[in-house]
Each structure stands twice: as C-alpha cells, then as structure tokens.
Amino acid sequence: MTTLVTVDNNGEVFTHFPDLTGNYATLCQLDGADENPGVNQVELDVVGKVDCRDCIALFYFVRLLRVSDIDKRHKRPKGAAQ
Ligand SMILES: [Zn+2]
Numbered sequence: 001m002t003t004l005v006t007v008d009n010n011g012e013v014f015t016h017f018p019d020l021t022g023n024y025a026t027l028c029q030l031d032g033a034d035e036n037p038g039v040n041q042v043e044l045d046v047v048g049k050v051d052c053r054d055c056i057a058l059f060y061f062v063r064l065l066r067v068s069d070i071d072k073r074h075k076r077p078k079g080a081a082q
Contacts, residue, residue, distance in 0.1 A: 003018055004016065005018050005025050005032060006046045006048065007026060007042065007043055009030060013046075015046075015049060015050050
C-alpha cells in the first residue's frame, strides 16, 4: 500500500507520492523535514490525493516505460510484490 506524503514547503502544501529509495520523503525529492537554513519543509498529517505536479509528471512518465528495457537480472516475476 502506498503511503502518500503531504508536505508544507515554504507555505505551499501539496500531497506527493512517497520516495522508494529512502533518500527523500517524496518521489519529487523533497526531504519533508529539511534542516538546511532557508528551507522550511514540514511533513503534515493531512493526506489527500496527490496534487504535486512533479510527482504526477513522474507517475505518467514511468507508465510509458517498458519492462523489456530492464536488465533481466533485475526483473521481478509477474505478480511479485516489490
Ligand atoms: Zn511531489
């Protein structure tokens, strides 16, 4: 199950897809709790539908990719969980 992430980024609040690498909070690479000076990002408990344009663009881009482009050593069997 995907856990969506809502982030207040300098006063702009959007809901995002999560990042799967663990380096960021969101697929569009927001930290969600960035401690760098001048960056004011906070993860909120409020979660709605994804309305981040970058996350939505990434989602639709990935849907255009083909499994046949993945090296066979990294392919997962059909129906396998991630
Ligand atoms: Zn996003």
